[in-house]
Amino acid sequence: MPSVSRRYPAGGSRFERPSARVDQELRAPVVLMVSGGADSTALLVLAATSSLDIDDGRGSARIARERLHVLHVNHQLRGIDAEEDEEFVRELADRYGIPCTVCRADVAALAAQTDGNVENAGRELRYREANRLANALSAEFGTPRSAARILTAHTADDRAETFFMNAIRGTGASGLSSIPRRRNRIVRPLLDRTHEDLCDLLRMRGIVWREDQTNSDTRYLRSFVRHEVMPRVKAKNPRVTASLANTCDILSEEDAYLTAVSSRTLRELTRRSSEGVLTLDAARLAACEVAIARRAVRQAILLVCPDARLEARHVAGVLEVVSAGAGSVTIPMGVDARVEHGLLTLRARGAAPVPESGWLDVPGRMALPDGRALAARLLPAPEATDVPALARSHGLEWEDQSVLLDAQAAGVDASLGGRLWVDVPHPGDVMCPLGMHGQSKKLSDLMGEAHVPVAERAAQPVVHTSPTGSVVWVAGLRADERMRCTPATRQLLELRILPA
Template sequence: MYAITPQAIQNILAEKCQVAETDKLLVAVSGGADSMALLHLLQKAGCQLAAAHCNFQLRGDASDSDEHLVTDYCNANAIQLYKTTFDTQRFAADNKLSIEMAARELRYNWFQEIINDEGYNTIVTGHHGNDSIETFFLNLVRGTGVKGLTGISFRNNNIARPLLPFTREQIERYCEKNNLDWCHDASNDDCRFIRNKLRHEVIPVLESINPAFFDTMQMNMAHLQDTELMLEGEVERFRTNEVVDEEGTVIIPISKLKLYPYYASLLFELLRPYGFNSSVVKEVLEHLEGLSGKQFFSDSYRLIKDRHNLLVLPIEEIGVQHFWIEEGLNVGEQTLTIRVYEKPADFSFSRKPELIHLDADLVDLPLLVRKWKQGDAFMPLGMKNFKKLSDFFIDEKYSLKDKEDAWLILSGENIVWVLGKRIDERYKVMKRTKRILEIQLQ
């Protein structure tokens, strides 16, 4: 176990956190023992720094006391202090977030604004080794992959955490030895919160079984970090060789996935960056041999089980569903050029899927362009009977994504063209046709 000294912090910043001596540090200071010790240690180590404190207005006078403590310390030690106050409860309600997640989002967004505006390089937080162990068990009981069992990292983007080798007890002893005041957050004692229940009821039992529990867990998480690196290499090889990204749609071939001996773990790691948790991935695995069209959702993405692939794409707002076009260039959800001309003697039909010719005298301009809907039917070129568009899509082997992206052009209430695929028999150019309507999809 490390001794907690300014020199030790300096070494950890350089070796573990990749922080250069010339970096300007923005220190997140709540007023608790960990952040007050961190600020003192960094100042004693000679770092270039400023402090940042958020008042979340969640604990009444206690929140104000935290702010006064941090302010007084920074004034007494000539440390620049940035302060802000948030209406955390309103932000959480407006954005449908838990109080914990709302506070996290508010503070890190604000920290990033300071970083951008004032030229700091790194945000430094007071997360310590006990926090990391609690995170391990929190992820374990919720369900996680290997990454969730590696604890808190020393460096994540521009956030550094140099207190991770130390225990909560070491930090409090450091504060006492150096006459540092700190505030105790009473909400940390409320065992209705899972993290607090682990801290106060579960982990003490494990510590009674193994007096070296802290060091054992530090070693376990270090081994798991190595395991994660090896796993990441395997996942990255599969992603590079087999997974395709087509204009924002990630395509995972099911046949290639199932050749992998441990494809359940592989799929979890492939889907984890898109927010799919272990229970959703389990459900996906259960439907790998099922019918096409089944969908699964994370907060920001959806996964579609297609015939041969798993398709991962962002959840998007419903966009424009219809618009009108007339002769000339039409720029909308689809870019279309329309022109009408006399049929030449040497006229020949287009064989390009993006270019069609119709009998202009059978079509009424302007034309309606819209997304397809259930119940739509047309008479595909070469047929004498109507066909439901849903059946046409099956014949053409449309995926669910293809169907969602399908557009139609209509004259009145009649479909004249399934965009990029087939025109309607009733509007084709014939010998008696005098004028041509040409539509080109850009």
């Protein structure tokens, strides 16, 4: 576990809070992520002495000193150099009267517990600790967490390097948009400045900084891009950093728009959602534009398993089985994708099992998890009989444990028989309850009015015409108005719950 220590400047253990009349946005904490390198040192100096745009609606403006708080993460990877980095940041923060929190953690050991990637482990640790500190300070300041800001010292050079790094690895528009100016509470106010600009600023002010020798090790991809790729590209176009910044801004804006469209599409495709499991309408997904389908699948996988390390080939594999209409694929980091019965189910390994669903043959029966069974059969409508009245009396006699419906309306062929899909309620499912003359009602509301215990609702059998079709019967509760018997009904569909 990381160890965390916090130090306040001399003269008090905490800052006085601003007046409660000041807008919350202007009182919320601002966490500065400072490593001790030139860029983050410049970030601290500029935040303490100059104006920065932290995307709070004020544009470039001074940040109240009492809002600032420095975070330094000691990765314990570089021995005495790491210790000296930590002491340098502490002293710099103290010089400007800013409290400093230091997190110490064995990043190499953390990486060994996952995929062995030290860079990823360090980055995840830094952002995790920054968010934890921002939350703690928000509680201390009495401001909403969303109003807090976490500032990083990424520059235009970092953005250009990340563009090439992602291109080398293989990526989509999101990766090529590189480093965004803001993501939730994380803001990067130095993206329009170059590393050399910031070094010049520090030299003019007589401020030194720390150099990390691993930054020159070209075994790391970023160092390779910085020292091998960028010099050659700049030889062809000295303004490549500014050009890529404009390109990244355009890609970022277009990516945000497509992400909003795909998020809306994903909500429309979702048939069932529970912890670690997401079920989508595979047929409708297959009919989507591929750009939207690809993004929707990516978002769905990350909803099921936020830690999944997705590559384009993983999403493509899911779309292949969706296009085929059946099959399964496994995604690294523990997500299984399966297409059957017109549905795509994404399941994180270890997710709690969900009630089973499947086909009910007509005629036939299907066992239910509680020991009961659903039975279905076809009956000819008696001649010279008031069929609607017969159906009503049947329901009363059997206390809604058995219903008579119009077989044709339920999509069951009188001569060939057929099958119906039995499932459980999905969020947002609606039906037109019998007797409500076509008015729709959510299944959740129907079960609530019938006093079905909340703990039992997830296992309530619901009969559909198909996996994505209309509701026929909420077993034991209510049939759908569209399936009711009429004077023209010639074939009856009997659905019955058989006791255990």
